Amino acid sequence: MRPEKVMIDMKVRVRPARKKDYDDVKRITAAAYVGAGFVDADDQSYLPVLTNIAHRAEHALLWIAEVDRSIKGAVTVGEPGSEYAEIAADGELEFRMLAVDPNVQRSGIGRALVQAVVEHARTLEEINAVVLSSEESMNGAHRLYASMGFERVPERDWAVDEYDVRLLVFRLDLETLASD
Numbered sequence: 001m002r003p004e005k006v007m008i009d010m011k012v013r014v015r016p017a018r019k020k021d022y023d024d025v026k027r028i029t030a031a032a033y034v035g036a037g038f039v040d041a042d043d044q045s046y047l048p049v050l051t052n053i054a055h056r057a058e059h060a061l062l063w064i065a066e067v068d069r070s071i072k073g074a075v076t077v078g079e080p081g082s083e084y085a086e087i088a089a090d091g092e093l094e095f096r097m098l099a100v101d102p103n104v105q106r107s108g109i110g111r112a113l114v115q116a117v118v119e120h121a122r123t124l125e126e127i128n129a130v131v132l133s134s135e136e137s138m139n140g141a142h143r144l145y146a147s148m149g150f151e152r153v154p155e156r157d158w159a160v161d162e163y164d165v166r167l168l169v170f171r172l173d174l175e176t177l178a179s180d
Contacts, residue, residue: 010067012112017062017074022053024071025064025099029053032099038135046163050097060084063116065100065109073100073109077117080126087156087169091128093121098132098141110144118148121174128174133158133167145170149177 017025029050033039039047056062061077078084078094088094095117100109121127132150134141149172156169 010107012065012067012072012109014063014065014112014116017053017057017064019054019057021064021071022057025053025062025074026051028071028074028101029097029099031102032105035102036138038138050099056084056097060096061120063113065113065116067104067109071101072104073098073113075099075113075117077120087133087158088131091126092131092171093117093124093127093129094131096132106140110141111148114144114148118172118174118177130172130174132170134170136166136168142168142170145172148172 030041030047033047033050034041039050041047053062056076060082061079063075063077064071065073065075074097075095076084076097078086078088078096080088080090080093084096085094086096095114098110098113100113118130121130130150131153132145134145150170151172153169153171156171157167158169159166
């Protein structure tokens with residue numbers, strides 16, 4: 001059993017990634033996905049996609065979370081119509097590839113990144129929901145999304161045969177959230 005990792009009184013700052021951040025984002029992404037067993041360290045199919053940080057930054061919004069000027073997590077935001085928006089329908093903003101340094105998981109970093117995506121979505125007039133796909137086995141992430149108001153949309157679940165994974169879809173309706 002993994003011990004709980006707690007950071008007391010931390011201040012998480014979410015900001016756009018800069019080129020000088022790419023190596024840290026790559027390291028954290030690989031550590032998070034490999035460390036949790038979502039991809040193998042020798043994977044030559046999806047791990048190179050996950051760790052191609054320059055491509056993500058060029059074709060989507062790439063944000064990092066830092067604590068005391070140290071990068072602790074990252075997320076990719078696929079705006080409608082971008083190649084990083086795989087499941088977003090009209091009016092939806094999608095985020096992908098959320099990764100938190102394994103040394104600080106369950107400390108609020110992931111929540112801060114998701115909250116930044118939601119706040120960004122609220123500033124976009126044409127966006128009324130935030131969506132994401134998550135591997136079936138990412139139970140900790142599923143609990144986070146549910147705690148933030150995301151709901152499962154099983155009719156939109158999909159499989160990526162190339163990587164032999166089934167992805168669950170979650171959606172946060174911003175209009176419902178605003179009326180709560």
